[in-house]
Amino acid sequence: AQSVTQLGSHVSVSEGALVLLRCNYSSSVPPYLFWYVQYPNQGLQLLLKYTSAATLVKGINGFEAEFKKSETSFHLTKPSAHMSDAAEYFCAVSGGNQGGKLIFGQGTELSVKP
Amino acid sequence: DTEVTQTPKHLVMGMTNKKSLKCEQHMGHRAMYWYKQKAKKPPELMFVYSYEKLSINESVPSRFSPECPNSSLLNLHLHALQPEDSALYLCASSLYHSYNEKLFFGSGTQLSVL
Numbered sequence: 001a002q003s004v005t006q007l008g009s010h011v012s013v014s015e016g017a018l019v020l021l022r023c024n025y026s027s028s029v030p031p032y033l034f035w036y037v038q039y040p041n042q043g044l045q046l047l048l049k050y051t052s053a054a055t056l057v058k059g060i061n062g063f064e065a066e067f068k069k070s071e072t073s074f075h076l077t078k079p080s081a082h083m084s085d086a087a088e089y090f091c092a093v094s095g096g097n098q099g100g101k102l103i104f105g106q107g108t109e110l111s112v113k114p
Numbered sequence: 115d116t117e118v119t120q121t122p123k124h125l126v127m128g129m130t131n132k133k134s135l136k137c138e139q140h141m142g143h144r145a146m147y148w149y150k151q152k153a154k155k156p157p158e159l160m161f162v163y164s165y166e167k168l169s170i171n172e173s174v175p176s177r178f179s180p181e182c183p184n185s186s187l188l189n190l191h192l193h194a195l196q197p198e199d200s201a202l203y204l205c206a207s208s209l210y211h212s213y214n215e216k217l218f219f220g221s222g223t224q225l226s227v228l
Binding site for chain 1: 118154155156157159162170204206211212213214215216217219220221222
């Protein structure tokens with residue numbers, strides 16, 4: 001079965017600092033990987049997705065993620081954090097025998113300090 | 115129009131009440147989803163409709179009854195709920211029900227069961 005693990009339920013960075021949110025996946029088949037963001041009192045919004053076309057994936061709002069098969073990782077980064085980036089971030093995986101279901105990680109809450 | 119609209123935004127109901135949640139999209143998507151999200155947790159899949167037919171029911175109790183009247187509308191009928199059913203209910207849609215499809219989420223209905 002597929003799964004994702006997000007390391008760190010809460011990450012705090014200063015405004016302008018590098019954002020790094022970690023995600024490791026487990027899959028017996030080539031996975032499809034996603035990062036979604038949830039702002040307070042809102043639904044989820046897709047930041048980016050990996051579908052094997054390129055290992056470095058660029059998303060919205062300056063975020064990007066790199067697929068590393070050898071490390072089974074799909075970490076999310078942003079060079080310079082903005083206050084508006086404060087939100088909950090979910091890594092997710094689909095594919096294989098999950099019947100098209102999206103399997104979410106537990107989420108990482110990002111706080112940005114002024 | 116790239117929105118998924120959910121109504122109502124907030125709902126308070128007693129354990130003997132019957133209520134319905136409504137979800138609407140006009141993006142021509144053929145797959146629609148209901149998710150349940152508890153505070154500080156990832157969304158949990160409840161139901162998937164594909165081409166207006168129920169394709170996935172994640173062993174959801176019968177007090178939750180989904181309905182897809184047409185390709186743009188998705189309802190969730192609620193009856194005899196329990197306090198532990200209090201949560202954010204999210205509707206989502208995608209072009210098709212497939213491994214790599216982007217999900218578009220609504221802002222959710224915050225449900226409180228008294």
